[in-house]
């Protein structure tokens with residue numbers, strides 16, 4: 173495409189009053205000889221947008237540089253639905269809203285941003301979507317419990333063909349063994365009959381859902397839009413092609429055999445909550461040792477949960493499940509007594525009404541730590557505890573039975589920890605774990621199963637995008653993803669089905685999935701210069717690059733999330749996107765005007781992750797927080813795409829420092845591309861060679877982790893860095 177560029181400068185939102193717009197326009201018209209440069213008082217208004225549209229039609233403008241607000245806003249107004257390059261120069265949030273008006277440094281900042289955008293548009297091309305032939309929009313659901321059948325029926329209702337694989341001989345999972353379920357409807361006080369049979373029937377009668385029971389996955393090859401799934405059933409193997417996968421294999425209860433200290437395996441009448449459901453389903457709750465109908469039962473909550481020696485986390489539903497069982501104990505035998513030993517009663521939302529009902533039913537609640545469980549000669553169980561409210565030691569009478577409420581363990585298992593390249597064993601940061609659970613048997617270079625978080629749940633970013641695993645097109649739903657109750661499982665499965673639908677639809681048009689939803693660019697490899705170093709294959713967080721027997725990378729584009737981590741990893745700099753490359757960013761850095769040393773105007777480049785850090789900078793602007801005007805921010809798809817050559821380029825040009833702002837990493841707050849931010853820090857640790865070679869101080873390059881909610885700290889971070897650079901003095905390469 174022959175580019176015809178137009179620069180459009182908005183003077184609204186305080187821009188016109190803060191900057192010399194004529195001078196800014198002259199950067200486009202005089203410095204870059206761009207003939208079309210127009211201003212408008214509200215570029216996002218219908219009139220402003222029409223001004224651009226008119227030029228597109230009349231003048232053939234196809235490269236549009238919108239010098240106005242942040243690219244994070246007004247993207248719908250500036251979507252021209254035509255093959256064109258659109259570049260947004262953020263002079264509102266990151267220039268005039270965060271720097272003094274009519275100030276020389278503020279003006280220089282706006283001018284540099286325009287320069288950087290002009291060169292970016294000169295270098296970039298319009299991405300052509302990567303389309304796959306023989307694409308499937310079908311959805312594979314693995315697991316036929318509540319989450320699996322919900323995901324299957326929701327996807328089918330939306331018009332998609334579904335293949336459902338269940339290892340047992342019938343559908344329904346754990347819920348089909350349930351006697352009663354906790355209240356889900358107003359007044360939220362009454363137990364309900366599980367409606368799983370109706371849900372199973374709906375799935376079995378739906379012609380769009382093909383059900384394989386007593387079946388398991390033998391292998392899954394391919395990627396989004398083209399997963400080839402070998403399913404083994406009755407000794408036969410069939411292959412189904414699907415476009416996305418919902419992993420809904422659920423959870424199991426924590427192994428009660430490890431709860432010897434709470435009497436399990438030691439006392440005949442100590443059972444677990446799942447065993448209680450089976451007993452109640454018989455219509456009369458009798459104790460295992462002698463079949464006597466129980467009169468007194470104690471529940472011990474958090475059995476092994478929130479305990480560093482067992483399950484350190486809360487499984488969220490055990491409290492309410494125990495309240496439910498205490499209620500049906502009373503319903504089946506009104507003369508019975510229920511004791512509930514709890515640490516904290518977690519009955520969130522509407523469950524509070526149910527909790528109050530159980531209190532009114534005169535269940536005996538004891539808040540305390542259970543210190544011992546033993547049995548007498550008649551197999552009655554005695555519980556000893558310390559009441560944390562009164563400080564008293566409690567010893568119960570001889571009880572007929574004790575029910576332990578253990579937590580949930582995802583079926584994906586906890587597996588073996590795998591450190592990313594460059595991370596030393598024993599390091600605090602453990603980015604992902606490869607599991608050996610033998611469920612999906614993926615044909616991926618980076619392991620047969622999806623990576624999991626610290627406790628085995630296969631989520632990848634629970635804050636911003638639940639359901640996403642670290643394998644593109646595979647979405648976890650239900651209790652395999654997180655401990656969930658019934659309504660949350662249904663909601664979760666519906667969400668995951670929608671994600672799977674988004675995935676197949678995006679893949680069909682060659683677009684990326686979340687978090688770069690809709691992005692049509694993808695990494696391209698200039699293979700003639702590849703040295704087969706395997707850095708890209710090893711560092712891709714999503715297993716999107718395989719390799720041949722000679723270690724040549726083979727990108728699997730539909731698996732790619734377009735983060736650019738491979739681009740940052742490649743020492744030969746041969747991986748690039750049509751609109752994002754080592755050359756494009758390097759050229760933007762080179763376009764920054766670096767004042768002479770005597771002007772005492774240092775410059776520093778901020779490479780800011782567009783997911784959080786860039787947004788935090790915008791928020792600082794929205795809140796009119798001021799920060800140093802020596803800053804020149806360049807958004808990164810992910811800090812993992814940071815190539816060390818930019819640092820060398822910037823420093824040799826006389827830029828005084830480089831600050832990397834990336835996502836916080838680790839399990840509690842994750843990088844949007846799983847390990848990109850961490851990989852960038854590892855790469856940065858090797859930058860000292862470059863600095864030594866240039867005889868520069870290592871303090872000139874720094875990385876800081878920021879989340880979007882840290883926006884109020886960002887100005888301080890930038891100002892501190894600026895002060896540090898001032899202290900170090902000018903980069904001696906200035907002027908070269």
Ligand code: SF4
Nearest residue numbers: 712732733735736738
């Ligand atoms: S590193 Fe990122 S951009 Fe590169 S192949 Fe993997 S997912 Fe795609």
Ligand code: SF4
Nearest residue numbers: 702703705706708742
């Ligand atoms: S990182 Fe670059 S040089 Fe190394 S294998 Fe990948 S493409 Fe080839």
